[in-house]
Amino acid sequence: MIPETGQFALILALLVALTQAVVPLMGAASRDPARMALARPAALAQFLLIAVAFGALMQCYIVSDFSVLNVVENSHTDKPLLYKISGVWGNHEGSMLLWVLILSLYGAAVALFGGNLPEALKARVLSVQAMISVGFLLFILLTSNPFVRVDPAPMNGQGLNPLLQDPGLAFHPPFLYLGYVGFSMAFSFAIAALIEGRVDAAWARWVRPWTLAAWCALTLGIAMGSWWAYYTLGWGGWWYWDPVENASFMPWLAGTALLHSAIVVEKRDALKGWTILLAILTFSLSLLGTFLVRSGILTSVHSFASDPARGVFVLCLLGLVTGGSLVLFALRAGKMAGGGLFAPISREGALLINNVLLSTAAGTVLLGTLYPLIADALDLGKLSVGPPFFNAVFLPLMIPMVLLMALGPFLSWKRGDLPGVLARLKFVFALAIVAAIAAWMIAGGTAGPLWAAGGIALSAWLILASLLEWTERVRLKAGFWRRVRNTPRAAHGMTLAHLGLGIVIAGITGSTAWKTEHIQVMQIGQTIDVAGYQVTLDGIEDNVPGPNYTALRAQFTARKDGRVIVMHPEKRSYRNPPRPVTDAAIHTNFLGDLYVVIGEPNAGGGYVTRLYYNAMAPWIFMGAVVMVLGGLVSLSDRRFRIGAPKRAAAAAAVKA
């Protein structure tokens, strides 16, 4: 009964979405307030119906209803509750349901919190949002129904891939989708603006918080995925340039560019056509990512079971959404001529270069990801493009961007004073060089590569310049707290986000350059020195029972400066499906991670062990969290809430 309720709710949601896609749009064209007003209840109803469907599927997983095919294929009664729940989105059908749930969540959020939007704009935005919903609800109902029953129901399910049974990965997809589905808002706003033929500062102000919210979620989602790869794949790597990772990274790059170009539209009424185009491209890259992952047209390690029929459907959707919006853009972009003029050296100029570099970066990632496919279609043979290509192309684009990123906030709008800014930054420059040399010496000098010093210099340059810009803004003297409070939150947010990236760069540099690795056979009781830690293998316990696995569990003791750290890495054999998984033990001191992996026993009674010291690796993830915090602080800026009191008053009047 419950699965049927879910399916029925999905069909109803499709009908509501169809209505929402058509009626408010017509109402906006004919200025009919009644038809425009339909958008709001429709968006809320659509969200509630999809939530009912999602809840129904989750219920099937929680009670292990094996009469539902999707549950059979992805769950098992022995699985801990957390992974029964995360199993809902650990497969193609369920994750698509999560996709539309989040899409409708954003629609409902506009309906609830968009009180300060003009009625016509709101009606059009919600209609465009509903058109996307219609496409994806049809996709689920026609090709990927999660509620299909099996008869007779099997006694138990087939279980979830053990690699996915991990807290980091349980919450990675929801954040990822909150991110790239969230860019649908910017897209809907862009299409609504193209239909209206008007883009102004107010439009940019409305679109920015949605983009910012999506960006925060996507940043966190990508960081969680990377963190998962770091501690579960068992060799300390955290980014592989795999097509699936690139699928989430391309919208991130384009979305970051969009965040910055929207500022120029808001403050200076320039770059309008470009910003609209970026909004379209950002969401299109999200859709493209969905297409690449679901259709199986590229070979990847962690894609879903692929099916060409689904691929055709998503490709048609992509063609309609992106193709349609680009046609509309071509027809209407002429009207978007910007008003604000600016000199090449100015805040606008710096933001424009940032945009060029970020979109070029997104383009190269796209090219690298699709190159095997293009080469195959042109009969150049089947091949794969690996990390060397991406590192060779991506890094040279990022270095000038980071150099400029430190300068940008110092430049004034319209016309900046570059020599003046450089003069103010000469101490920062000197300090960055000193920091780099110091870090390089501490890390053992020539033991590490020379470029590592360059990476640290870049990081220090960005961090110090961001701090200097902030202190100049709030001035560290009397009245400090007042000035901190009076500074717009968006400015604090920018400082934090830029600091976060600086920390990430330091982490990437350190973990790549200064990683130490010891692989050997250890006897019980033997001690090995790893980056100053005396690591002893104390003992091994075999057949340790877990909920759905048995483990070979080792105990290590690491000693340094009188501190004693006990670590328990495991080698787990899962039962359903049978698969070995290494579970590394990680001890972090915030400057680096001691990373311990237990391997196979050998004939002499010893065990193969891998001991790493991943210098600065935690900075990558901490930096990403600081970036997200920056985004959240910026999101709380007062100017995005303008009109809130008015709305509250109106609501009170309605109640009275």
Next chain:
Amino acid sequence: MRWPVLIPLALFVVLLGFFGVRLVKMNQGDMPDDIKTVLIDKPAPQFSLPPLIEGGQGFSSADFKGKVTLVNFFASWCVPCRGEHPLLAPLADKVQLVGIAYKNKPEDATAWLAGLGNPYQVVAADLDGRVAIDFGLYGVPESYLIDREGRIRYAWKKPFSPDEIQHKLLPLIAELSK
């Protein structure tokens, strides 16, 4: 309307074309990781490779004689190899399983095998990828099934799937081992 606004649309249409071609090919059964080899039923290339681990056993094409052999090219830097790896160990008692570390620093490849377990009876190192060229390697992992006379009987130019092992590899091994 000025023509530059058409650029994004034009690029997008080209891209859709490429996707379309790929999907049509997939519908005809040509999967992206499905690569034919011209070497089927031809003698395997002549080669002699040093052992991966010093003091271990190397491997040369003469060792194909009399045994059904599965040659598996792998590398520690290859993520799909990681996915394929657990599937290989159960094959060890059915076939002579030879691993060739492709363009891989011996210490990295050794560490990789140490951590995940070594399913191979013999592990050789193809440091400069010369033997891989003779096999016509496109990437890693790839596997070649070689009969007792040293002829290549089947090639997987992609990672194994459990399905592929069950329905293709094991029946072939059984047939060749008769």
